[in-house]
Amino acid sequence: YWSAFAGCTSxxxxxxxxxxxxxxxxxxxxxxxxxxxxxxxxxxxxARLPIYTNTKGVFNGCGNLREVTVGRGVVEVPGHFLYGxxxxxxxxxxxAGSIGRIGDLAFNNSKIxxxxxxxxxxxxxxxxxxxxxxxxxxxxFREVASVGNYAFQNCTNVKGDIDLVIATSIGTSAFxxxxxxxxxxxxxxxxxxYWSAFAGCTSxxxxxxx
Numbered sequence: 308y309w310s311a312f313a314g315c316t317s318x319x320x321x322x323x324x325x326x327x328x329x330x331x332x333x334x335x336x337x338x339x340x341x342x343x344x345x346x347x348x349x350x351x352x353x354a355r356l357p358i359y360t361n362t363k364g365v366f367n368g369c370g371n372l373r374e375v376t377v378g379r380g381v382v383e384v385p386g387h388f389l390y391g392x393x394x395x396x397x398x399x400x401x402x403a404g405s406i407g408r409i410g411d412l413a414f415n416n417s418k419i420x421x422x423x424x425x426x427x428x429x430x431x432x433x434x435x436x437x438x439x440x441x442x443x444x445x446x447x448f449r450e451v452a453s454v455g456n457y458a459f460q461n462c463t464n465v466k467g468d469i470d471l472v473i474a475t476s477i478g479t480s481a482f483x484x485x486x487x488x489x490x491x492x493x494x495x496x497x498x499x500x501y502w503s504a505f506a507g508c509t510s511x512x513x514x515x516x517x
Contacts, residue, residue, distance in 0.1 A: 313339040325352025340368040351378035379404040386410030393418030426450040454481040
């Protein structure tokens with residue numbers, strides 16, 4: 308249920324396995340205000356993270372969070388999931404499942420230093436990674452079905468060749484300021500390319516838009 312551990316300021320580590328429950332969902336605002344929380348593990352028995360969390364994420368106010376691991380049962384990352392979270396030392400995030408949706412502002416304004424994530428026909432929604440300075444080399448853009456507005460804006464660690472071979476739309480300023488991108492390729496699947504999608508990509512030398 309909502310706010311299950313909210314305000315538990317002495318909590319430092321949490322492991323939620325879920326395998327002994329018929330169905331295990333993570334509640335809204337679950338760790339809201341857990342200022343000293345450092346590590347959280349969601350096991351394979353966790354079936355779902357909250358689909359949308361309004362202006363507060365699961366970890367709202369968790370300013371010392373350093374590690375989050377998510378098991379195979381989760382296939383969607385909710386909006387605001389780690390918005391504004393993480394310690395000054397950095398935050399490591401990993402997902403074991405195949406992710407089909409990354410919600411709006413999921414990692415925006417967070418202190419993520421590393422992320423491990425596997426995508427499958429994935430919708431990356433508005434501002435999902437905006438201003439994220441983590442190494443995003445693990446993202447397979449060939450599995451990105453749509454890119455929302457500002458999704459990767461100012462992500463300078465998005466580097467090299469970006470093959471958006473199944474993408475149907477690329478939103479406004481989706482990759483603006485991604486100075487590490489060297490080439491972009493789309494296919495006939497693309498039906499919408501919006502304003503300033505690749506503006507300020509100063510290393511971009513080759514763009515093939517089919």
